[in-house]
Structures are given as C-alpha cells and as structure tokens.
Amino acid sequence: MQLWHSLLQLSVLASTALPTAVAASAWGFTDATVSVHTKGAGVGAGFKEAIPDNKALSKPVSLGSADTLKVTLTAQEGRTAKRAHQVFLFLQDPETGLDISYPFSVKDNGKSRIELTQKDLPVQFLSVSEPLDARVLIGSFGEADAYNGAAFKLTVARNPDEPVPTVESSRYGKLPEIHHIFKADAQSPPLVITLVFLALVLAALPVLGGVWLVLGVNLNHLPTAFKSAPLPHAVFLGSLFAIQGIFFLYYTSWNLFQILPAVAVAGTVAFVSGSRALGEVQGRRLAGLR
Structure with missing residues (x-):
C-alpha cells in the first residue's frame, strides 16, 4: 500500500513538471560567428569573431564600402539543432527606428548563413552617425518560444570623399514629361x-x-x-x-x-x-x- 502511495506521488510530480519542461523549450542559436572580409584582401585577412550563444557580441562590427559581412549560426530548439521556419538578421537605426530584415539561408541541420554588403542596405543606413542594432530572430511552428535577441552593433563606415547617396522622392509634385515612342506604321512592299x-x-x-x-x-x-x-x-x-x-x-x-x-x-x-x-x-x- 505504501508503494502504491509513493508511485502516485511521483506521478503527480511528473505530471506537474512536464508542462513546465515543455514550456521552457525555446529557440536559440549556437556556433555563431560574424566576419567581415574586404574585397581583394588575402585569405585570413579581415575581422572574425564568435558570438556567444544567445548573447550579444561586446565589440562593434565595422562594414566598409568594399566589405562583405557574413554571419553564420546553428539554430536550435532547446539543445537540439533543427531547421527553423524563419531565421532573420534584423537591422535597426536606434535614432530613427528605421529597420529592415534579411533572411538567412537555412539548411535541414539548422546551419544558417547570410552575407551582406553596403549595396544591400537601405540608403538611409549609409548616413547614420550611430551604429546599427543587429538582432537575430528565430521562430518556427510549435510550442517553443521564438528568439529575439541582440547579436552585435554594426557600424557603417563610409569614405568621406565619396558622396552619400540620397533618396529622391516626389509627392504630389510635377513629374517629368513622358514622351511616347510609337511603333512605325506598316510599310507597303517594294x-x-x-x-x-x-x-x-x-x-x-x-x-x-x-x-x-x-x-x-x-x-x-x-x-x-x-x-x-x-x-x-x-x-x-x-x-x-x-x-x-x-x-x-x-x-x-x-x-x-x-x-x-x-x-x-x-x-x-x-x-x-x-x-x-x-x-x-x-x-x-x-x-x-x-
């Protein structure tokens, strides 16, 4: 009788702990690295740093006009590497709130990568004075909580001799005249x-x-x-x-x-x-x- 009473208590404890364990499952990443490679530089040149698991990098990352930013990571649900439905690199200007998301290329084993240059950034990001906030967003179907955490600070380095591109927008203004070019009339045979x-x-x-x-x-x-x-x-x-x-x-x-x-x-x-x-x-x- 005492044995059955002990088993009943263990079953109750297990049933109460199981939802907590399931709810505690969440998405994250591991084996993350960020690197910057300059065009024309040799092998091994440039910047490369490991990003702590589910944490932000302490030092900022600088991206020049001839550089390529590369971020790699392994998405995991709990402690298991899995392919997430959505993995994004989220960039935001802390002053204006302007943001943009770039999707990672994700494999079945959860390994993800993305490469960016200054040409991929909005024109507004090329003239910011403060570093951009770079965050990693990971989410998928199921009960696991999505991940939304800071990854690093991105500084957009510009050559002072090069003019910063501007965005030309005309609202309710006069537009340039459109000149239609019509097809030539059919000609009779010789x-x-x-x-x-x-x-x-x-x-x-x-x-x-x-x-x-x-x-x-x-x-x-x-x-x-x-x-x-x-x-x-x-x-x-x-x-x-x-x-x-x-x-x-x-x-x-x-x-x-x-x-x-x-x-x-x-x-x-x-x-x-x-x-x-x-x-x-x-x-x-x-x-x-x-």
Whole structure:
C-alpha cells in the first residue's frame, strides 16, 4: 500500500513538471560567428569573431564600402539543432527606428548563413552617425518560444570623399514629361514585288478565260441576265470592282482603319446583290437554259 502511495506521488510530480519542461523549450542559436572580409584582401585577412550563444557580441562590427559581412549560426530548439521556419538578421537605426530584415539561408541541420554588403542596405543606413542594432530572430511552428535577441552593433563606415547617396522622392509634385515612342506604321512592299504579283494575276486571266471556254460558258445569256435582273447583276459586279479599288487605295494611301468600314459596306452589298443575281441564274437553270 505504501508503494502504491509513493508511485502516485511521483506521478503527480511528473505530471506537474512536464508542462513546465515543455514550456521552457525555446529557440536559440549556437556556433555563431560574424566576419567581415574586404574585397581583394588575402585569405585570413579581415575581422572574425564568435558570438556567444544567445548573447550579444561586446565589440562593434565595422562594414566598409568594399566589405562583405557574413554571419553564420546553428539554430536550435532547446539543445537540439533543427531547421527553423524563419531565421532573420534584423537591422535597426536606434535614432530613427528605421529597420529592415534579411533572411538567412537555412539548411535541414539548422546551419544558417547570410552575407551582406553596403549595396544591400537601405540608403538611409549609409548616413547614420550611430551604429546599427543587429538582432537575430528565430521562430518556427510549435510550442517553443521564438528568439529575439541582440547579436552585435554594426557600424557603417563610409569614405568621406565619396558622396552619400540620397533618396529622391516626389509627392504630389510635377513629374517629368513622358514622351511616347510609337511603333512605325506598316510599310507597303517594294514596287518590284508588287509588279511581279500583278503580272502573275494578269497572266492568270487568260487561263481563266480558257477554262471557261472549255467548260462551255455561254456569253449569249448576258443580255438575258441583265434584262431579267439588271440591278442585282450590275450592283454585284460594281461591288467587286469597288473592293478591288479599296485594296488599291490601301496599298497607296489608306490605312487599316480606313479600309475596314469600306470593305464591310462593299462586302455587305456584294453579298446581298450576289444572292439576288444567283437567284436569277438558278431560275434560268431550272428553265432548262444552259
């Protein structure tokens, strides 16, 4: 009985301590280093310092115009190295409160790295007088608390002989005039090509006439056709010549927007008058006239 009582007490103590242990789990980092390498410098030159685990570096870090800032760390949840969902380097100007975040490149084992130059910084950071606050932000899904702690102070070193870039912003002001450059109008083909195709079309007309004669065209029906339906035949032929004239104007002077309405009107007239003319031809065919 006393044994069961002792086991019950141990179970109660374990159940009360378990949530505390789970809640105590939090994100952090280890094996963190910050280094500054100058372009053109030899191997081993530059600045390199280890950042204490989950603490800030005591000495400031200087970043020149030709330098590259590199920060590496291993994200861990509790004491276990893991890949965090979000790992950022957070830079902030303590005077103005302006801030910006840069994401780390994170591997599955939690190892993270980031490289920055002055070109990656906002223009406003290039003229600050005080060092920037650099913080590390680590967070992910789950119950573990996110990490948000100071890492080091970043001093942006500028060459005094080089002008500091400025931000030009114009709100509600006059903007420069916009000059539109339109595409050049379509040009007609060279005259030689046009004459070649015209010659081919004219050469096909005798061939067409010969085919009509072989098939037995009867020109004697022309007076009968124009006598039975003079208006449809005349309008139909006139609309065909009008369409050809529109195409000639398009080649010489008109543009596409000018010929489209004209072709639409002439085409409609040709369709209506052609239907009436074909009706007259059908009547003669049904009457046995060939």
